[in-house]
Amino acid sequence: MARVQLTDVTKRYEDVTAVEEMNLDIKDGEFITLVGPSGCGKSTTMEMIAGLTSPSDGTVMIGDRDVTTLPPKDRGISMVFQNIALFPHMDVYDNISFGLRLRDYEKAEIDRRVDDAAGIVQMEGMLDRMPDEMSGGQRQRIAIARAIVREPEVFLMDEPLANLDAKLRVHMRTELQRLHKELETTIIYVTHDQAEAMTMSDRIAVLNEGELQQFAAPLTCYNEPRNEFVAGFIGSPAMNFTNGDLTGSGFSSAHYDVTFPTEGVGISPGTPVTLGVRPEDVYPEETLDDAADPTELIDAEVDVLEPMGDEIFVYLMLAEDTESGMGGDVSGDDTLLMSVSPDSTLEEGDLINVALDRAKIHLFDDDTGEALVHGVARATGASADATGEEAE
Amino acid sequence: MSTDTSRTDRTDRLADIDGYRVGLYVAIGLLVAFFLTPIESGFVTSLKTDAAVGNTAPYLPPLFGGFSIANYVTAVEVLARGMGNSLLFAVPATLLSALLGSFAAYGLTLVDWKYQVPILVLFVAGVFIPYQAVLVPLSRLYSIVNVADLLWFVWAYTPVSVQYADLVELTVTHIAYGIPICTVLFRSYYTSMSTEMMEAARLDGASIRRVYRRIVFPLSTPMFAVVLIYQFTQIWNDLLFALVIVSTGSSPAAPVTLKLAGLGASLEGLDFGLRMAGAFVAALPTLLVYIAFGDEFAEGVAS
Numbered sequence: 001m002a003r004v005q006l007t008d009v010t011k012r013y014e015d016v017t018a019v020e021e022m023n024l025d026i027k028d029g030e031f032i033t034l035v036g037p038s039g040c041g042k043s044t045t046m047e048m049i050a051g052l053t054s055p056s057d058g059t060v061m062i063g064d065r066d067v068t069t070l071p072p073k074d075r076g077i078s079m080v081f082q083n084i085a086l087f088p089h090m091d092v093y094d095n096i097s098f099g100l101r102l103r104d105y106e107k108a109e110i111d112r113r114v115d116d117a118a119g120i121v122q123m124e125g126m127l128d129r130m131p132d133e134m135s136g137g138q139r140q141r142i143a144i145a146r147a148i149v150r151e152p153e154v155f156l157m158d159e160p161l162a163n164l165d166a167k168l169r170v171h172m173r174t175e176l177q178r179l180h181k182e183l184e185t186t187i188i189y190v191t192h193d194q195a196e197a198m199t200m201s202d203r204i205a206v207l208n209e210g211e212l213q214q215f216a217a218p219l220t221c222y223n224e225p226r227n228e229f230v231a232g233f234i235g236s237p238a239m240n241f242t243n244g245d246l247t248g249s250g251f252s253s254a255h256y257d258v259t260f261p262t263e264g265v266g267i268s269p270g271t272p273v274t275l276g277v278r279p280e281d282v283y284p285e286e287t288l289d290d291a292a293d294p295t296e297l298i299d300a301e302v303d304v305l306e307p308m309g310d311e312i313f314v315y316l317m318l319a320e321d322t323e324s325g326m327g328g329d330v331s332g333d334d335t336l337l338m339s340v341s342p343d344s345t346l347e348e349g350d351l352i353n354v355a356l357d358r359a360k361i362h363l364f365d366d367d368t369g370e371a372l373v374h375g376v377a378r379a380t381g382a383s384a385d386a387t388g389e390e391a392e
Numbered sequence: 393m394s395t396d397t398s399r400t401d402r403t404d405r406l407a408d409i410d411g412y413r414v415g416l417y418v419a420i421g422l423l424v425a426f427f428l429t430p431i432e433s434g435f436v437t438s439l440k441t442d443a444a445v446g447n448t449a450p451y452l453p454p455l456f457g458g459f460s461i462a463n464y465v466t467a468v469e470v471l472a473r474g475m476g477n478s479l480l481f482a483v484p485a486t487l488l489s490a491l492l493g494s495f496a497a498y499g500l501t502l503v504d505w506k507y508q509v510p511i512l513v514l515f516v517a518g519v520f521i522p523y524q525a526v527l528v529p530l531s532r533l534y535s536i537v538n539v540a541d542l543l544w545f546v547w548a549y550t551p552v553s554v555q556y557a558d559l560v561e562l563t564v565t566h567i568a569y570g571i572p573i574c575t576v577l578f579r580s581y582y583t584s585m586s587t588e589m590m591e592a593a594r595l596d597g598a599s600i601r602r603v604y605r606r607i608v609f610p611l612s613t614p615m616f617a618v619v620l621i622y623q624f625t626q627i628w629n630d631l632l633f634a635l636v637i638v639s640t641g642s643s644p645a646a647p648v649t650l651k652l653a654g655l656g657a658s659l660e661g662l663d664f665g666l667r668m669a670g671a672f673v674a675a676l677p678t679l680l681v682y683i684a685f686g687d688e689f690a691e692g693v694a695s
Contacts, residue, residue, distance in 0.1 A: 052591055073597035085588035089610045098606075099596030150596070 002063035002076065002153035002186055003028045004049065009058035011044050011210075018044040020210040021058070026188065031180050033189045035197040036207035037233070042190045043158060045207070049188060050156050051075050062154060075154075078147035082159040084139050086131040086146075092118075093127040096145050117145040120182060121175075137168045141175075148183065155187045161196065173200055194234050198222070206230045228369040231276050231362055237313060240282070240336050242275045243366070250376075251275050251363065255318035255334055256298040258356065260376035265363060272366040279313065281360035282338035284346065285353040293378060294355040300336065302350040307342065314338040314346060316354065438463050438668035445665045463669035467655065471673055473644070474651035478628055479677070481559045481647070485566035486623045492567065493574020493619065494612060498604050500575070501582040502590055512579070518572030523632050526569075531636050534561050555645040558638045562647070565637065566627045574619050581615040581692075582608070617688030625678045648674050 004026040011019040019041040026032050034042040047053040049060055051072035059068045067075045078099075086095050094101075096117055100110045118124050121141040131139055140160060147155055157176075161169045177200055180187055191197055197204045198218045206213040206221060206229070214226040218234075225231035231239045244253030248269045251258045262269055283291045300316040316336040338354060340346065363372040433451045440448065444458025454460070500512050540547070540557035547554040585608070593603045631649040641650040655670040656663035682689070 050591075050595065052594070072591075072595045077595070079592065079595050081588040081592060083586060083588050085586055085592045087589065087593075087607055089607075098593070098598075102597045102602065146592075146596075 003061075004154055004186060004188065005059075005061040006045070006049070007059045007061070009045070009048055009055045009060060011041070011048060011053065012056040018210055019048070019055075022210075022212055024205060024212070024215060026186060029184045029186055030202045031177075031187045031189065031200060033191060033197040033201040033204045034207060035191055035194055035204055035233075036213075038192055039209075040207040041210040042192075042207050044210075046156055046158055046188060046190050049154070050077055050079055076152055077154045077156055078150045078152040079156040079158065080140075080143050080147050080160040082162050084136075084143045084160075084163070086139055086142055088131050090131075091127065092123070092129050092131075092134075092142055095131065095142055096127075096149050098146065099150050113149045113151070114145075117149040120148055120179065121145045136164050137172065140164060140172065144176075144179070148179075153186065155183075155185055157187065157189045159191055160189075162191070162193075169196075176200060195236060198234065204234075206233060208233070224371070224374045225276075225362065226371055228274060228276065228364040228371070231364070231371070235278060237279055237337055237339075239276045239278050239362070241364075242277075242336075244273065244275060245269075246271050246273045246363070251361075256296075258295045258358070258361065258376070260358060260378065265372050267365060267372065273372065274364040274366055276362040276364060277356045277360060279337045279339040281357040282316075282336060283355050283357065284314075284338065284340060284344070285355070287340070288355055291355060291357040292360075293358040295358055295361075297353040297355055298336075300352055300354050302346050302348050302352060303335070305346065305348055310342060311339045312342055312344055312346070314340055314344075316352075434668045434671060437664055438666075438672055440665050442663060442665060460665075463663075463665045464673065466666055467670040467673045470655055471648055471651050471670055474646055474648035475674070475677070477559060477645050478647040478649070480556075481563040481566065482624060482627045485563045485570065485627050486620055488563075489567045489570030489574050489623055490616060490619045493571050494578045494609070494616070495604070496571065496575040497578030497582050498608055501579050502585065502587075502603070502608065503600055515572045515575045519576055523569075527632065527636050530565060530633070534637065553644050555638075555643050558643065558645050559647075561637050562633060565633050566630070569633075570623050570626070574623065577619050577622075578612065578615055581612065585611065614688050614692035616692075617685040618692035621681055621685055621689055624681050628678055 004024070006022050006024040009019060009022040010017065022041075022045055024032075024045075034045055036042050044053060048055045049062075051067065051070060055068065059066055061067065062075055062077065087098065090098070093114060096114045097110050100113060105113075114127070115124070118127060121144050123138065123141050123145060126134070126138070126142075131142070134142070140163075143160070160176075161172050164172060173196060176187075176189075180200075189197075189201065201218060203215060203217050204221055205215040208229050213233075214221055214230045216224075216226075221230055221234045225234060228241070232241065242253050242255065244251050246262055246265060246267060246269050247257075248262060249257075250260045250262060251273065253275070258275065265273075267273070281291075283294060285297065288294050299319040301319070302314055303317045304315040306313040306315070314337070316338055318334045318336055336354070346352065358378065359375040361376050362374050363376070364370065365372055429451060436453045437445055437450055439461065440454040440458050441460045441462070444454050444456075444460075448455070448458065496515065500508050500515070539560050540554050543557060543560065546552055547557075589607065590603060593607055598606065629649065631653065634647045634650050638646055638650060640646065641654040643650075652667075652670050652674050656666035
């Protein structure tokens, strides 16, 4: 168990910078996830923590030690890999005990630790099996047991569930959380799957193009994304974005307007901004009462329905807002995704009115992509600085 | 419905046999005959008496009392010592060239350091050096580095004859000549090995040597089968290096290929039956190696 600190860690290759001045302070016993699209630098960051890659700049601390130049084996870490990487010619016992045998532990101590680890991953009685006799899930458990047995201070997991089928993956998520509770070890987990990140971690670090976008609790990233990238990456299906302008009376786009006092937004009216709203914060007229603070009605046509069982995703085509005719960019902006309850009677082709929940509207600066506000107040309200949480 | 289908299938198959397939099988049959006739002729000839060899067509089996295994008895008598000599250098040369090639390939593939590519290029170039090009330098080298003098204590204190120094030279030569091809073969195998597995071993604290011994070497078995079979066949059958280094079939240390070259040749002409029998006897060890490592060989070639 140890705190892990990355200070200004940078990895430059000849032509690209894979990781740019990464600063992370991971608390002792925390389960954190590095998440981002492929090529965002999450695996490189993990490799630098593991010592498999050395940073071009910056320092890596594990516990009280500066491990920046230490070889992987001396860092007190163990790692679980995406393609599992068991030794195919060794049985389960030999695989799990490999590291201990290398370090010349006593036979009795090795046996005790292997039994413990096998127990934790619920693979007792399988110790003499060969890897190719086991299923993907079992193999991944063995790989985890191999990591546990060394009693590391930090666990590194590089997309360990990516090669498993969907059902097993969901099951293993719970297993990993149970494991974390049991061992209370710091876990650093890498994934490109935001759902995995959301469900398992204490905090998630969202990365894009080698830079840290936000490092916060999953729900904070969800409700108060720091910028447009985080807003679009976290949450499935993704947040709706509409390009428009900030006006004196609120937000205006080619398709709809939202009125709110603009004093608290922090930038002057007339500036281009992007409005973001999640599908579940768009309401059809009939359930408008569920919204904390519905906006003005927006004309829309139901384009496609996607019934998911527990909810229905409704793809809406927005009508051109002829009255204001404002907003620069029209392209790709004329759709809105809405999620409604499964008992909705909407049909494809229906012309309906929808509204957004003011309290759940996010505004992003078009220049920087930074979030300006999370949730806006009613036009008559005093402050526009209300956050999403207040509305809940 | 299903009977209809099967009837159509059968008709289709018959239609196939009528046309394309007849041609295909005829072609295959001719190719088989083309490749097997020399071996068949050699085999039947080896079983004929001297008279029968002259009186019957080469590819016909021995008939009318022309059958004899005397050729084999003579061949074994003459070649036995040569085969022993060949084993003496072929086995260590095969094992060492395979092992060193595997080391080199591991170092060039799974261990990270600079300038691997230029060194790999040297190895690849080594594969393409023709035997003939190194013959003169080779004989010069062994006239400068006199193995017989260097190992004087062996000949002085053991009953081994000094001519066996030639076999040491042959061993070293074959190892050196075999390493490049072995390296290239092993490298192609190692590049497909999972790097995550190596990283896992490194994280567990395994040194480069340990990773080789505990993981890479045990997983190389199929490739070792391929390389051992290939190298053993090459070294066992080599005549050129033997001619240059040992030079005469009358040496007590002469390998089987030199002995075979002189077998059945005399002023009266060639004894074809004896020569054929000798060829089969001399080919036996390579055949045995093939059979012994057959399963691993198939696995290694497939990968």
